[in-house]
Each structure stands twice: as C-alpha cells, then as structure tokens.
Amino acid sequence: MSDQEKEPVFSSKNIKLLTGPLDKNNPITIQVLGICSALAVTVKLKPALVMALSVTIVVAVSNVVIAALRSYIPDRIRIIVQLVVIATLVILVDQILKAYAFDVSKQLSVFVGLIITNCILMGRLEAFAMGNKPWPSFLDGLGNGAGYGLILVIVAFFRELLGSGSILGYPVMEKIGVYSIGYENNGMMILPPMALIVVGLIIWFQRSRDKSLIEHK
Amino acid sequence: MKHFSNRYIFIFSTIMVVIVAALLSLAATLLQPAQQRNLEIEKKKSMLESIRIPATRSNTVDLYSKYIKESFNINSGGEIIEGTDPFTVVLRNEQKKSPEQQLLPVFKAVTDEGEPVIILPVEGKGLWGPLNGYISLRQDMNTIYGVTFDHKSETPGLGAEINTSPFENMFRDKKLYDNQKFVSIQVVKGGAHQGDIHGVDAISGGTITSKGLEKMLLDCLSKYDNYFLKNRN
Numbered sequence: 342m343s344d345q346e347k348e349p350v351f352s353s354k355n356i357k358l359l360t361g362p363l364d365k366n367n368p369i370t371i372q373v374l375g376i377c378s379a380l381a382v383t384v385k386l387k388p389a390l391v392m393a394l395s396v397t398i399v400v401a402v403s404n405v406v407i408a409a410l411r412s413y414i415p416d417r418i419r420i421i422v423q424l425v426v427i428a429t430l431v432i433l434v435d436q437i438l439k440a441y442a443f444d445v446s447k448q449l450s451v452f453v454g455l456i457i458t459n460c461i462l463m464g465r466l467e468a469f470a471m472g473n474k475p476w477p478s479f480l481d482g483l484g485n486g487a488g489y490g491l492i493l494v495i496v497a498f499f500r501e502l503l504g505s506g507s508i509l510g511y512p513v514m515e516k517i518g519v520y521s522i523g524y525e526n527n528g529m530m531i532l533p534p535m536a537l538i539v540v541g542l543i544i545w546f547q548r549s550r551d552k553s554l555i556e557h558k
Numbered sequence: 559m560k561h562f563s564n565r566y567i568f569i570f571s572t573i574m575v576v577i578v579a580a581l582l583s584l585a586a587t588l589l590q591p592a593q594q595r596n597l598e599i600e601k602k603k604s605m606l607e608s609i610r611i612p613a614t615r616s617n618t619v620d621l622y623s624k625y626i627k628e629s630f631n632i633n634s635g636g637e638i639i640e641g642t643d644p645f646t647v648v649l650r651n652e653q654k655k656s657p658e659q660q661l662l663p664v665f666k667a668v669t670d671e672g673e674p675v676i677i678l679p680v681e682g683k684g685l686w687g688p689l690n691g692y693i694s695l696r697q698d699m700n701t702i703y704g705v706t707f708d709h710k711s712e713t714p715g716l717g718a719e720i721n722t723s724p725f726e727n728m729f730r731d732k733k734l735y736d737n738q739k740f741v742s743i744q745v746v747k748g749g750a751h752q753g754d755i756h757g758v759d760a761i762s763g764g765t766i767t768s769k770g771l772e773k774m775l776l777d778c779l780s781k782y783d784n785y786f787l788k789n790r791n
Contacts, residue, residue, distance in 0.1 A: 381713065382714065384713065384714050384715025384716060385714050385715045387714075388714045413570070414570075415562035415566060415567045415570055416562065417562070417567060418567055418570075418571060421571075422571075422574065425574060425575075425578055429578050429581065429582060432582060432585075433581070433582070433585055436585050436586060436589050436593075437585075437589065439589070439593045439596065440589040440592035440593045440596065441592065443596040443600065443615075444615075500715075501715070504715070505715065528762050528763070531715050531716060531762070531763050532763055
C-alpha cells in the first residue's frame with residue numbers, strides 16, 4: 342500500500358487500468374460480461390452511445406464509493422452493499438435525467454434501470470474496488486466502461502447500418518443509392534441473435550490478431 | 559480480511575439504509591416539480607404533433623394555447639360531461655371503470671390550413687409496457703388527419719419504431735369506418751396492400767407491439783362511436 346501512495350497520478354500502471362479494458366482485458370470480448378445489455382441496446386447507434394456513457398459514469402462512481410468504503414464494509418454483506426450503491430446511483434441518474442434531460446431519458450427508457458443488472462458493475466466492484474484505492478478504482482471504472490462502450494458502438498454501427506440502412510438515424514444507404522440496384526436491408530440484423538454473432542466475429546478478429554489471447558488446453 | 563462483529567454489521571447496514579433512503583427521497587422531492595413540468599410539456603407536444611405541428615420544448619406551451627381551442631370530456635353516449643378537466647384525465651384509471659362511467663377526453667383544434675379537427679388520446683399495452691398516443695380526425699369523424707404514438711419501454715429499433723415518423727405518417731388519411739361500421743385501423747404483418755384504407759404496415763421484429771397498438775386503437779376509439787355518429791358532417 343505504501344508504495345502506491347508515492348505513485349504518480351498517471352503512472353504506467355494506472356494508464357494500463359484505463360487502456361487495458363479497451364483491448365486485452367475487454368469486459369465483453371475477453372471477460373464476456375454484460376452480454377445481455379449488448380444484445381438489447383445495439384439495434385440503433387444512439388441508444389448504444391447513451392448506454393455506454395451511463396454505464397461508464399455509474400461504474401466509475403460506484404467503484405470510487407466502494408473503494409473509499411472498502412475497509413469499513415463487512416465482508417459478509419459486501420455484495421448487498423455493492424448492490425445498494427449501484428442501485429442508488431442508477432436511480433439518481435434516472436431521476437436527474439427525467440428532470441433535466443427528458444429527451445435522453447425517453448431514449449433510454451427501460452435501459453437505465455437495466456444498468457443495475459449489468460454484470461460489469463458487480464464484477465468490477467468485487468474484483469477491483471474492494472481491494473484498491475479510490476483513484477485506481479476510478480480509472481478502472483472509466484476503462485471498463487469505455488471498453489464496454491467501444492464494443493457496444495461497433496456492434497450497433499453494423500447492426501444499424503446493415504439492418505436499417507442508417508447511421509445515427511441518417512439514411513446512409515438511401516443516400517448512396519444502393520436500393521436502386523437491388524440492395525435490401527437485412528432484417529436479421531435487427532434481431533437479437535445477430536448481436537451475438539457480431540460480438541462473436543469481433544472476438545474472432547481480436548484473437549486472430551493477438552495470439553496471446555487464445556487459451557491453450 | 560478483518561473480522562466484523564454482528565453488531566457492527568447491523569449498525570453498518572442500518573446507517574447505510576437510512577443514508578440511502580434520505581438521499582433518494584430528497585432527490586425525488588426536489589426533482590418532482592421539474593419532472594412534472596416535463597411530463598406536461600410532453601403531453602402538449604404530442605397533441606400538437608398529432609395535428610402535424612412540430613413543436614420544441616420551449617415553444618410548446620405557446621403553440622398549445624394557440625392551436626387547441628376547446629376541450630371537454632364526453633361519456634360513451636357522446637354527451638358532454640361538465641365540470642371535468644380533460645387534460646388531467648388519466649386514461650389508465652378511466653379504463654378500469656365501467657364503460658358508462660368512463661370520461662372520454664376530446665380536444666378541438668384548428669390546423670394551419672384552418673381546418674377544424676379533434677384530437678383523441680389513446681392508451682394501451684405494448685410488449686414491455688404501456689403505449690399511448692393521440693389521434694386527430696377530420697370533420698367527417700372518419701378520416702385520420704395525423705397521429706402520434708409513444709411508449710414507455712419498447713425495444714429500440716423494433717417495437718420502439720412506433721414513435722418514428724415513417725410509421726406514424728402511414729396513418730394519414732386512413733378511414734375508421736367502413737360505410738357505417740366502425741372497423742378501426744389494422745396493422746398488417748408483411749405490409750398492407752396498396753390502397754388499403756383501413757390498414758398500415760406492421761413493424762418487422764415488433765409484432766407484439768404492433769398488435770398491441772392495433773388493439774389500443776380499436777379499444778379506445780370504438781368508445782367514441784356514438785360521438786362520431788352524432789357529430790359527423
């Protein structure tokens with residue numbers, strides 16, 4: 342603990358906390374957490390972006406809260422304490438959105454509540470924040486939120502483009518005129534199974550680029 | 559890991575629960591007026607959209623008082639019920655009452671082209687939660703002038719497409735009556751055929767939402783049957 346106190350704010354270890362989840366330690370493609378919400382919010386790009394942002398905020402702040410309280414939290418009820426912190430933050434975010442960003446809150450509708458059930462949150466609190474200081478925990482939260490968001494945005498981009506022919510609601514396919522040569526939107530892309538397949542393709546791509554990620558039997 | 563006594567655990571959880579409860583109730587109380595105002599603006603904005611008036615959050619209140627001329631509640635017999643405010647009627651609560659006791663709101667408006675229309679609220683169930691919307695009818699009480707739909711929790715890209723303009727615009731100029739018989743609007747899976755005056759295309763991947771919407775229109779609008787027949791011209 343004592344050498345951590347002397348550490349610079351952005352030491353290489355801390356930077357790694359931030360960037361690791363974007364690639365080698367990605368919560369979705371490597372840890373395979375938060376898949377359920379990756380299926381639900383990736384039909385369109387806009388909800389995916391807002392979801393990514395909300396999860397990042399909630400995971401970073403709850404990581405800080407749990408890390409600050411970590412030596413006072415009784416081991417036997419730690420999961421309940423973590424859930425209470427997450428649920429409180431999510432409800433606060435929801436209430437504030439409803440009061441000051443009504444349109445965003447309408448966009449997200451049910452998904453704000455679903456942040457509570459996102460496995461990444463509990464996973465980070467349990468695996469990281471319970472044993473680390475607030476600042477590294479904050480970075481870890483930001484990194485994991487961003488890693489989650491990155492995959493969400495990639496999946497949503499392809500699903501919206503191929504399934505609805507638009508990006509962020511802008512009709513790209515119509516503008517470049519592919520419909521006139523017989524192109525049609527793929528209805529399969531907007532159904533949940535294609536989210537899993539796209540995530541699978543990303544995992545495949547990532548592992549073929551970085552052989553160290555492949556498990557040896 | 560340090561060992562904590564049961565007593566510590568009880569005290570810890572009690573303090574935690576009290577702090578969290580205080581925080582949440584404080585937030586709910588402080589934010590309620592702003593949330594209420596948002597809901598009211600949202601309702602007025604939806605009504606304006608159903609008569610093809612695009613409103614923003616800032617000009618909604620002014621536009622509402624400019625376009626909406628008159629409002630009242632009727633009963634299932636089509637008679638006006640005095641002394642009730644249609645804007646505060648909660649359809650969900652009305653739908654629990656017996657058909658004769660239900661208040662049915664009617665909002666009269668004049669469009670930009672000077673045509674008088676009526677706006678009727680509708681409310682029903684989608685896949686995950688409630689659906690609602692406003693339907694505006696021309697003077698013949700048969701032709702749809704415009705619609706706007708909204709939902710609480712339908713899936714984005716699937717059921718949630720009901721509140722997008724491509725879907726809503728399909729309802730324009732559709733007819734509720736086939737001769738003298740009330741038939742409402744059908745949401746047709748696979749697409750309504752060309753020239754179908756009672757049908758619109760369903761949403762692919764949103765079948766249950768589409769069906770819920772169809773049922774909502776039938777249930778809510780058929781209650782106005784007597785009013786339509788009395789007032790058509």
